[in-house]
Amino acid sequence: MLDRRLFLHLATWLGQWPAGPGLHVVRSRRRAQPAWDGRQRPAIAVASPECAILSVPPERVDAVRALAHGRSAEELLPMLPAAVGAPQFTTHAGLFRWSTSPAPLPDVGEWVPPATSGLPPWLRLFDREVLVVRDADGRYLAGAGIKRHDAYGHELAVDTVPAARGRGLARRLVAQAARRVLDEGAIPTYLHTFGNRSSARVAEAAGFPDRGWISYGVFPR
Numbered sequence: 001m002l003d004r005r006l007f008l009h010l011a012t013w014l015g016q017w018p019a020g021p022g023l024h025v026v027r028s029r030r031r032a033q034p035a036w037d038g039r040q041r042p043a044i045a046v047a048s049p050e051c052a053i054l055s056v057p058p059e060r061v062d063a064v065r066a067l068a069h070g071r072s073a074e075e076l077l078p079m080l081p082a083a084v085g086a087p088q089f090t091t092h093a094g095l096f097r098w099s100t101s102p103a104p105l106p107d108v109g110e111w112v113p114p115a116t117s118g119l120p121p122w123l124r125l126f127d128r129e130v131l132v133v134r135d136a137d138g139r140y141l142a143g144a145g146i147k148r149h150d151a152y153g154h155e156l157a158v159d160t161v162p163a164a165r166g167r168g169l170a171r172r173l174v175a176q177a178a179r180r181v182l183d184e185g186a187i188p189t190y191l192h193t194f195g196n197r198s199s200a201r202v203a204e205a206a207g208f209p210d211r212g213w214i215s216y217g218v219f220p221r
Contacts, residue, residue, distance in 0.1 A: 003187055005186060009149065015055050018053075023052045026054070027055075042057060042084040042085065042089065046096055047213065077091050077216055080218050086218055089220055089221065092193070093214065094193040098187050098188060099187075099208045102182070102208075103205060105172045108133055108172040109172075113129060114126045114127070118140050123143050131144040131173055133173065141169060144176075146180070155190065168205075175206040188208075190208045
C-alpha cells in the first residue's frame, strides 16, 4: 500500500494521484507559482509502474495533451519547454525515490542557518536550516538541504566537496535529513539522473530503494 504521506504529496504537488495506466496530463496552478527556491517548475511528471502524471499550468494542458498523444516520455521531454511556454528552461529526467525507513546510519552533520559563513552558494537557496559537515578547522566538507515542496513531501539534496568524497558523508547526511523530514510528518524523497551512479549508491545506502519510479520535468537553468 502506498504510504499516505506520499499519496498526499503527489496529489498536492502534481494536482492528481493516482490515475489509470498510461500518461495523464493534468492541470495544476502550482506550476505557475514559485517553487521551493522562488522559481517556477512549469512541468513536473512522476511515473510509477502503474501510471504516470504530468502536471502543467491550466492554460497549457490542452496543447501538452495533444503533443503527448502517441509519444513516449523520451520523445515528449525535449518538446516540453516550448509547450509550457518556457523555451529558455531546461529539462531533467531520472529516478524518483522515497523512504519511510532511512538507514540507521549515525548522524554526521549539524543544522545551521543557510546564511552561515563558508557555505557553498547552492545551500544558500534554502530558507530553513541546512545540514552541514565541517572539518576540525571549520572548513565545509558536505551538506544537505530540504526542498519542502508541500506539507507532505520534502525532497533531499546533498553534495560533498571532491576532497571529502569516499568517506560516506553523503549517505549519512541523507539518512539524518530523512529522519528529520519524517519527524516533521512528511515523506522524504530523493531524485537523481539515470546515469548518476554515485548518487544512486548514496540513495541505496541511505535507505531509498529503486522502486522503478521516475520523474521528469522542465526546470530553470
